[in-house]
Amino acid sequence: MFYEPQNGHGLPHSPFNALIAPRPIAWISTRNAEGQRNLAPYSFFNAVSYFPPQVMFASTSAKPDQDNTKDSVANIRATGEFAINLVAYEMRDVMNVTSQGFDKDVDEFDRAGITAAPCETIACDRVAEAPATLECxxxxxxxxxxxxxxxxxxxxxxxxxxxxVLVDGLVDVAKFQILSRLGYRDYARVTETFTLARPDD
Structure with missing residues (x-):
């Protein structure tokens, strides 16, 4: 089939997200200017450069208690800081709890029973059990x-x-089965990897 997004697809659900997959999940922790914690997952997320290391995530909807965005973006605007926690398969259910559109004064760490730990370079908390966290x-x-x-x-x-997570000095994403988002309400986990050498290696 072929369709132009502006004219619709005629399918029960949009296939766009299902085609751009899998997408790693950024489980983003922030604080607002008053110190209120927030934790929410985003699946439009990736790394964008090595030196300096930089990442991106996209927010594509708004909450009625924020100014045309969600809590994460509003908090980052106010403080300039955020942490991206990676999600292991074993954490899928608690991560899903934090995807709910809570009021901005709700602490998702407390609501989902998630252990928080302080970051080192920013004034945010991180998910203590996460396989990795990027302070940003x-x-x-x-x-x-x-x-x-x-x-x-x-x-x-x-x-x-x-x-x-480190095996012989390398990050083993299959060991902690990193969780990724597919389309619709579908997810995937990495359970095996393989290596391809580049022709110019």
């Missing part, structure tokens, strides 16, 4: 066409890696 300082927030579409870029200023 805001580089810029870019408004995209469409309602409530924002991309947030951050420079990674500190990285936490759980000791059991």
């Amino acid at each position: 300082r805001l580089v810029q927030i870019t408004r995209l066409p469409g309602e409530s579409n924002y991309v947030t870029f951050g420079e990674v200023t500190g990285i936490h890696i759980r000791d059991d």
Whole structure:
């Protein structure tokens, strides 16, 4: 089939997200200007550069108690800081609890029973059990066409890696079965990896 997004697809659900998959999940922890904690998952997330290490995530909807965005972006605007916690398969259910659209004064760490730990380079908490956490300082927030579409870029200023995630000095994503988002309400986990050498190696 072929379709132009502006004219619709005629399917029960949009296939777009299902085609751009799998997407790693950024479980983003922030604080607002008053110190209120927030924790929410985003699946439009990736790394964008090595030196300095930088990442991005996109927020594509709004809450009625925020100014045309969600709590994470609003908090990052106010403080310039955020942490991205990676999600292991074993954490899927508690992560899903934090995807609910709670009021901005709700602490998702407490609501989902998640253990928090302090970050080292920023004034946010992180998910203590996460296989890895990237501490980030805001580089810029870019408004995209469409309602409530924002991309947030951050420079990674500190990285936490759980000791059991490292095998012979390498990160083993299959060991902790990193969780990824597919389309619809579907997810995937990495259970095996393989290596391809580049022709110019």
